[in-house]
Amino acid sequence: MNNHEKYTRYSGAQSVTEALKFLEGRWKLLILFQLFGGQIMRFSELERAIPGITQKMLGQQLKQLEKDGIIKRTAYPEVPPRVEYSLTQWGQDLCPALDALLTWTGKRPR
Amino acid sequence: MNNHEKYTRYSGAQSVTEALKFLEGRWKLLILFQLFGGQIMRFSELERAIPGITQKMLGQQLKQLEKDGIIKRTAYPEVPPRVEYSLTQWGQDLCPALDALLTWTGKRPR
DNA sequence: CAGGATCCGAAAAGATACTG
DNA sequence: CAGTATCTTTTCGGATCCTG
Numbered sequence: 001m002n003n004h005e006k007y008t009r010y011s012g013a014q015s016v017t018e019a020l021k022f023l024e025g026r027w028k029l030l031i032l033f034q035l036f037g038g039q040i041m042r043f044s045e046l047e048r049a050i051p052g053i054t055q056k057m058l059g060q061q062l063k064q065l066e067k068d069g070i071i072k073r074t075a076y077p078e079v080p081p082r083v084e085y086s087l088t089q090w091g092q093d094l095c096p097a098l099d100a101l102l103t104w105t106g107k108r109p110r
Numbered sequence: 111m112n113n114h115e116k117y118t119r120y121s122g123a124q125s126v127t128e129a130l131k132f133l134e135g136r137w138k139l140l141i142l143f144q145l146f147g148g149q150i151m152r153f154s155e156l157e158r159a160i161p162g163i164t165q166k167m168l169g170q171q172l173k174q175l176e177k178d179g180i181i182k183r184t185a186y187p188e189v190p191p192r193v194e195y196s197l198t199q200w201g202q203d204l205c206p207a208l209d210a211l212l213t214w215t216g217k218r219p220r
Numbered sequence: 221c222a223g224g225a226t227c228c229g230a231a232a233a234g235a236t237a238c239t240g
Numbered sequence: 241c242a243g244t245a246t247c248t249t250t251t252c253g254g255a256t257c258c259t260g
Binding site: 042043044047055056058059075078079080081082083 | 221222223224225
Binding site: 033 | 122123125126127128129130133134136139140142143179199200203204206207208209210211212213214215216217218219
């Protein structure tokens, strides 16, 4: 292998590593899957839809996903407060990659 | 959304979560990228090729990857010992999924 | 309703030393 | 060479209580 190929492999690893950091942790994918297909959900809806998640973890992960540009948060200045979450375009773009991972899992020998 | 779609989304999340468990951690992808393309590498080669990894982490991750059926370990009964690592077929099958993730990373808005 | 703040235990990662 | 054992440090997740 030449140096170019070495470099390509290494930089690919770095990029994918970075990509996985956006998804890592026990809850992020469970949240994202709730939002796929253009769903719009409120905080309490997500809380109910994801069994076992605590408010702390939900809030924490939502904040990170928003900061990473994967989901969008919309707050309405009402009483009681209402906040809605949805995927950004980039968040929707994740679908094919997750499908590919699903396919891979399906190929797993047993 | 009906219950079937609910279930499908949930089970998809579970499967992808499971898939990511095979890849999670800071080092596994860096190891795998060294082996893509049918490379065969020894323990010490991997150690040198992956900056910052410790022997402990390398050994630990290699053991898990082997147990998960992603890489193959071949030990030669020599002195000094020689051990070679390569991808299994399933390990090679991972390529498209990682490519999809790379594509996704590339789409990231800045 | 939608969270933030705090404390705690478990788990993962890292540093270092040792071995067949 | 190819690891393992041990110890320390860091990170993660959960429980609980509080607030605009």
